[in-house]
Amino acid sequence: MNYLRLMKYPGAKTSIIPDIEDVFRRSGKRLFIDVFGGSGSVSLNMQYATVVYNDLDPELVNLFRAIQYDSDLLKDLLLESLDIYDFKRGRKNPPASKIPRYEAIRKPSLSGNKFGKIPDVKAAAQTVLRFTMSFGGMGSTYGTNEKSSKGYLRKTISMLPRIKEKVSLWTIENLDFRDLISRYDSKGAFFYLDPPYSEKKWYSTNFRESDYGALIAQLRNIKGTYLMTVDAHDDLLEDIFGEPDYIKSYENRNQNPNSGRKPPRMKAFYTNV
Numbered sequence: 088m089n090y091l092r093l094m095k096y097p098g099a100k101t102s103i104i105p106d107i108e109d110v111f112r113r114s115g116k117r118l119f120i121d122v123f124g125g126s127g128s129v130s131l132n133m134q135y136a137t138v139v140y141n142d143l144d145p146e147l148v149n150l151f152r153a154i155q156y157d158s159d160l161l162k163d164l165l166l167e168s169l170d171i172y173d174f175k176r177g178r179k180n181p182p183a184s185k186i187p188r189y190e191a192i193r194k195p196s197l198s199g200n201k202f203g204k205i206p207d208v209k210a211a212a213q214t215v216l217r218f219t220m221s222f223g224g225m226g227s228t229y230g231t232n233e234k235s236s237k238g239y240l241r242k243t244i245s246m247l248p249r250i251k252e253k254v255s256l257w258t259i260e261n262l263d264f265r266d267l268i269s270r271y272d273s274k275g276a277f278f279y280l281d282p283p284y285s286e287k288k289w290y291s292t293n294f295r296e297s298d299y300g301a302l303i304a305q306l307r308n309i310k311g312t313y314l315m316t317v318d319a320h321d322d323l324l325e326d327i328f329g330e331p332d333y334i335k336s337y338e339n340r341n342q343n344p345n346s347g348r349k350p351p352r353m354k355a356f357y358t359n360v
């Protein structure tokens with residue numbers, strides 16, 4: 088299936104979307120709350136949902152607000168970047184340090200338009216580029232089944248009108264998960280939770296053991312429904328969360344032809360649906 092996606096992102100959840108949709112449909116809810124929204128790959132592909140997208144990283148939140156605000160300008164900037172950056176086949180992508188980083192979002196907010204804070208569209212374009220061209224903007228390149236960054240970016244540009252249609256209907260939040268869950272918990276809510284990995288420091292904010300404990304304590308007491316997916320067979324997480332409701336295996340699509348086939352990825356599902 089040709090899912091919508093905006094940029095490469097460490098831990099994006101494209102392969103398990105059908106299983107998330109299945110649980111969401113069985114829950115009978117309409118309000119889909121993507122607590123750790125990241126690149127938006129899950130929210131972008133939920134059908135018949137009223138979406139609340141959330142992430143603690145202001146850079147990601149600026150990106151989705153910029154899509155709501157002026158996706159045509161974002162498209163023009165991305166088209167321009169196809170000529171500016173060296174995407175030539177066979178040459179290494181530029182180091183992350185060469186891709187401009189967005190600073191302005193940390194400056195005091197502007198006010199006066201319907202967004203409260205005016206999104207920085209140029210910064211949003213830089214975010215898409217930075218993540219698409221190097222793993223999490225951290226310098227090393229991705230091993231993925233989608234070949235060149237330039238081809239990937241062209242496809243993103245062609246998907247932008249459909250992405251804009253979806254994102255313009257979202258409520259976008261920039262909250263810590265504790266505050267988000269308290270604010271949105273209700274009988275009609277479905278929370279999808281894809282928390283940061285326990286062993287990898289991939290994000291601008293990562294999780295400590297106490298965060299996983301706080302998360303499961305909150306989930307055990309909510310009025311709404313939830314689905315949480317994490318890597319299976321992680322001892323730390325099993326100690327904190329207990330046995331998963333079920334485990335599913337997914338083909339690892341990030342194969343490197345030179346290093347043999349990678350084993351499948353095992354995902355643990357925790358749900359009250």
Ligand SMILES: C[S@@+](CC[C@H](N)C(=O)[O-])C[C@H]1O[C@@H](n2cnc3c(N)ncnc32)[C@H](O)[C@@H]1O
Binds near residue numbers: 123125141143263
């Ligand atoms: C595994 S990624 C989510 C990936 C996402 N499902 C996707 O498909 O792109 C986890 C996300 O949680 C965010 N995050 C980290 N700490 C958080 C917190 N305390 N509250 C909310 N979001 C947080 C990170 O910025 C990161 O984007």
